[in-house]
Amino acid sequence: MTELPLIGEAIAVAAEPRLAGARIGVVTFPGTLDDRDAARAVRLAGGTAVELWHGDAELGDVDAVIIPGGFSYGDYLRAGAIARFAPLMSKIIDAANSDAKLPVLGICNGFQILTESHLLPGSMIKNDHLKFLCRDQVLRVENSNTAWTLDYEAGQEITIPLKNQDGQYIADEKTLDALEAEGRVVFRYVGFNPNGSRRDIAGISNAAGNVVGLMPHPEHAVEPGFGPESLDGIGGSDTDGLGFFTSVLNKIVGGDK
């Protein structure tokens, strides 16, 4: 599928044809918002996006899964709490914990679903200032060895959008110390902590590095003209989020490079 540019002739990257063989599933729950953007990001990065429905009983033929942002089940009960028990989620949990180590990325509400699923430790509570916040956010990539960050350098700063109300990451001190010691803090907020998250944590991974969750939205920063730089020029580039998707695609295609 050829992706039409939203403006002009701009296409973020000349996607490598060899990546098209990698199939990335994007899950839609009732109330999901960013599934189309996530699928578009996969295609712009050169991969093949596969639509997945929360009620599906089987995962099908996918090489990785993205759980996108939004408000699954209206955030009722707790953000992500009801989506976590969707039929497809049990398949995703099994595949993520299996020897095959299915790469899974949870963005925003997807991150909340991953913590509710116990694929990632800790939880998100309401922002400390209680407001919904939408801004361009600078992050530092602390770990460039996960399935979703291989195309970044450790210490690299990227700017991608952030938009949430329940974004305050919390865990007990012991868990936080373990995450730090094991290099599982994958992203940290830089310059400004937008929600009171413990230790400025924006994203974490599981021990194996195949499951990553973060509150900000890389899928909204994959195309020139539609990223943070064009809004207020606070740094980075319009396509700082693209590396998430090229990372996993390159990892899947692997030896063919």
Add this chain to the structure above:
Amino acid sequence: MPRIVVDVMPKPEILDPQGKAIVGALPRLGFTSFSSVRQGKRFELTVDGEVTEEILAQARDAAETLLSNPVIEDVVNVEVVEA
């Protein structure tokens, strides 16, 4: 019909941002005697028929798995309320 009431509260060590906002609003209305507020959730599970030990056990299980998140919340009460 009997109901099983489940009360869930944020864990004591976790700052409750909603409770904090409420305690800030109380004095503005003249309610000056309250130094702290914590906001929890109450669930009412209606049972068709008698509440057996097994049904109560199910409610406790549901309270721990779905109704609360043990990372941030405690189930502080599970009790049967008649009619």
